[in-house]
């Protein structure tokens with residue numbers, strides 16, 4: 001057996017028992033998380049249930065808290081399939097199970113709570129990393145593979161075609177953040193390639209190769225900052241004009257996908273040479289090349305062709321509470337839902353650029369160890385964190401200290417977002433601790449990751465929060 005299959009075989013008995021329970025159910029309520037991984041998880045599960053002849057209804061939740069679970073229990077379904085969440089909420093779910101409200105089936109990859117349950121598919125229960133080796137959509141996919149070929153299932157379909165959506169979910173969950181997918185994710189990629197729905201290429205690791213005109217592709221690529229190109233429209237254009245590659249067709253800029261393989265290689269190596277000559281360190285140069293996962297059945301030059309662009313499109317639908325649109329696109333709607341999703345993405349991009357403009361115009365306040373701004377109701381609380389991160393390095397915003405942003409959530413609550421940089425984290429900064437402790441000190445709560453974290457605090461406690469945050473950052477960086 002190939003090494004890549006080992007994690008999948010470890011999970012197979014759990015997937016089979018979950019599938020068995022679903023096949024015994026008359027009807028199933030499918031509950032999933034609202035983000036790119038959650039939407040693809042739901043789509044994979046929905047397709048597999050449909051093909052297995054199991055009737056179902058889908059609901060989405062941003063947060064699966066006690067109220068949301070109680071509402072699910074009231075829907076009166078004997079079986080509830082939770083995807084991309086459920087493990088962490090098992091304590092509450094198990095109470096409902098014990099009360100006879102429903103039987104839970106869980107396909108998740110987040111840290112499980114203490115309570116146990118019978119139908120539980122989660123890589124962490126088999127010692128497989130749920131942050132980098134299997135996403136929620138991957139767990140759903142393993143379940144879908146077990147649902148195929150069971151009595152009642154459509155015999156022509158083995159569900160391997162759903163590997164494409166599973167990979168979109170994994171990429172959307174940042175599981176390929178070091179350039180490629182690993183572990184169980186890797187095995188899923190191989191199944192997708194065998195089924196003819198996926199293709200992988202070693203390529204320039206820059207977002208937007210399907211849809212962005214070349215100058216924008218280079219200008220907006222901010223993962224590796226290249227002086228004279230990143231955030232520099234004129235620089236990007238003159239770099240392209242200096243190449244022996246025809247980058248224009250009918251006076252329009254070509255996109256990456258419009259170039260021949262030879263032209264792509266020429267452009268990529270010129271970009272690497274330019275980066276080296278501008279002093280970009282070798283470790284970052286390596287990150288300019290990565291694996292792209294292509295969905296071979298989608299049209300070239302669309303958001304759906306590349307897993308990373310597809311997941312961004314889904315995130316745009318999720319962020320504006322249009323899970324229905326994202327799910328429809330995953331399930332094959334290339335008409336009105338796809339148009340709607342693209343419109344949501346354009347809107348999202350406009351909101352981001354207006355948000356950054358707001359920060360540049362209004363400036364940030366500096367304390368000794370951090371910088372902050374309060375956007376009030378001017379920036380939506382769901383995107384204030386992204387804007388805080390993107391504004392680092394913009395006019396008047398430093399990359400030398402972490403940034404904290406406030407936005408109004410309700411009249412009583414303020415959303416807080418914190419963002420840092422790799423070098424700050426390397427120096428000891430952990431924003432999950434900063435956000436959690438400072439929030440609890442003012443009667444709120446928070447957490448997240450070292451480089452990006454968030455909190456919710458009572459309105460009016462912002463300045464006290466900053467005093468606590470400033471002190472904790474100074475302790476971490478001393």
Ligand SMILES: [Mn+2]
Pocket residue numbers: 037038084109135136137173
């Ligand atoms: Mn997930």
